[in-house]
Structures are given as structure tokens and as C-alpha cells.
Amino acid sequence: MPSLKDLKNKIASVKNTRKITKAMQMVSAAKLRRAQEAAEAARPYAERMGAVIAALASGQGEGGPRLLSGSGRDQTHLLVVMTSERGLCGGFNSTIVRLARAKAAELLAQGKTVKILTVGKKGREQLRRDWSQYFVGHVDMSEVKRVGYANAQSIAREVLAAFEAGEADVVTIFYNRFQSVISQIPTAQQIIPAKFDAAETNALYDYEPSEEAILADLLPRGVATQIFTALLENGASEQGARMSAMDNATRNAGDMINKYTTIYNRSRQAAITKELIEIISGAEAL
């Protein structure tokens, strides 16, 4: 039986924890709004870009640019696993890692070569134990306060360099798509060779310089844009996941405080009763 003082300390400590989780939840809520706005603001560009590339790509037959048609092989797969830099966000990182792991295992079973590029510290930590021999690089985002297009560009440059050098044939990115605060969908998206929904080519455009030149210019940008979109979605998802995780933690802390307060009051009353009985029985003995 813990003493009254122990219980009191325990309650105080849980109350402090609750304050912290509550504050973290509020911070995440504010950050989530900002992340959602950023994702929203980036949408017109990504949509237009996708539409134009799709329109151009559907006009291309075989033998288009390599980013579109692929390197002709399907041997080396580069998996770009995007996770967060910080923890305390529920199952956010685990769901991405689980999806990436399943995909990697599947590819290995088919006899493919797997390479893993990690973005964000948490995913790297989770993958390190079993998959570290497949690591080819890591992008550190811990210094990045606000995800900018430049971040996406540098990742894209790395990915494109690997593709050009023949070190990767297929590139897939893993991230959490934001659906709502309580639901984020782990998503695997193949970015090279580019996959676009066939677009309806309604307008007949003139192309300057030429269709091929524009496509060759746009495809690398398309890769960067897709990575950027994924980073933003991931950012919003992370904050959403953290928000609901911290909400749960706050609620649990509240339950715990209630439980301990009940125990505390009960022991206090028991102690008082005990003292009374001692006094009464002492008086009767006289």
C-alpha cells in the first residue's frame, strides 16, 4: 500500500504530464492548420503540372523519355521512405515503415534488388535493425522548420541522379496521405517511371520548343513536385497523428488522475477511521 505522500506525488506528476501533452496537442493543432494550408496552397501547381504532363505523355508512344518509359529494366527498386523527425505521434511512422517493409520483402522474394533512401530520422531508426544493409542514403530534415520546395528538389535531384546512373530502375515513395486528424493513409507511389492517369486531350496545344523538349523538361520537375506533395501531405499527417495521440494521452492522464485521487481519498479516510478506532478503543479500555 503506497503511503499518502507517495500517492500525492504521483498525482502531481501525472498532472504535470497532462499539462505537457495538452500543450503538445495544442501546438500540433496550430501546426496542423499551417501544414494543411501549405498542402492546400501547393495543390494548384501540382494539379496543373500533372495534367499537362499527362496530356503530353498520352501523346507519346513507345520510346519516350526514360523517365516516362523506364530504363527498360525492372531490377533495382529504390524505396524512398518518408517519415518524421520527431516521435510522440502515435502510429504515424510505424504505418509507413510497415508498408515499406512489406513492399521490400515482396520485392526481395521476387529476386529484385532493393535500395532504401530514408527521409526523416524516425523511419531510419525503425528500419535500421533488419534493413540497414539496403540503406543507400538518408536525408536529414531535422534542421528544416518549414518544408519548402527546395527540400523536395534536393531529394528529387538525388533520386534522378541514381536513376540516370542506372543505380535504380523503379523509384517508389512511401508517405502518409492526410485524410483527417484521426486517419492517415500510408501510401506507396511510384514516381519513376512516371505513372499518370490518362488525360483527356481536349485542347490542341501548340508546343514551344517541341513536345518532346517540353516533356523532357517537365518530367524532372514532375518528380520534384510529387515529392513535394508527399512531403507536405506527410507533414500534415504527422501533426494530425500527433494531435490525436496527444489527445489520447491527455485523456488517459485525466483517467489516471481520477483513479489515483479515489485511492488517495480512500486511504486518507481509512487512516482517519483507524485513528478514531484507536482513540475509542483506548478510551473504552480505561
Next chain:
Amino acid sequence: MAGHLQFDLVSPERRLASLTATEVQIPGADGDLTAMEGHAPTITTLRPGVLKAIAAEGTKAYVVTGGFAEISATGVSILAERAVPVEELTAPLLDRLIADASEATAVAVDKDVADKAMADLLAMKAATGF
């Protein structure tokens, strides 16, 4: 009275401008062009240069470093990798753009294209008076 067309300028991070203009001057990869209402639908890539949207309430100018323009009979949308309003342009910012470009030149697969972008940037620097 000239007709109007919808002018949209978007960067990857946000929508920079959305207004009604009478004409838009675009630094196309194959040379400058001006889009007005009823222009034939065209898609062109951009070279680093100054983009101008002329509207009834005044002219807005932006410095763009690359991207592409989608012109239709009723509107122009510019998807610029990087776009800065001319009045916000400063020498250090330009120098940074040039530094980025020279970095890209160093690793570029297509040397000619990167060199051209570099030359365009320097020409733009001269044209904007820095």
C-alpha cells in the same frame, strides 16, 4: 478596348497571383511572346526572365527562373519554379539564384541547357539593373 484574359501565376508553394489582365508578356524558351485574348492554345517552357502582366489597374512584373506557361484563348497560367515580384527583387536574392543555377550547372546532365539558363539569368540581372 482589348479583351481580358485570366492570368494565374502559381509556384510549387503557393498561388502568387490571380488577376484579370489585358496582355501577358512571357519569357518563352524560344523567345518572348505576348499572350492576349484569343491566343492559340500554346504550352511553352520558360527561360529565366521577366514576366509582365498588364492589367487595367497597372502592370505587375515578376522575375521567374523556369517552369512553363499554359496559354489558352481565355487565360494564361504560369507554373513557375520560382517567381519573385520585381519590386521585391534585391541583389543578394539574385546572387543566390545565380549561385543555385551554377550549382545546377555543375551537376546537370544536359550541359547546354544549364549553361543557357545561366546565361539567361545573367542577362536578366543586367536587364533589371543590378
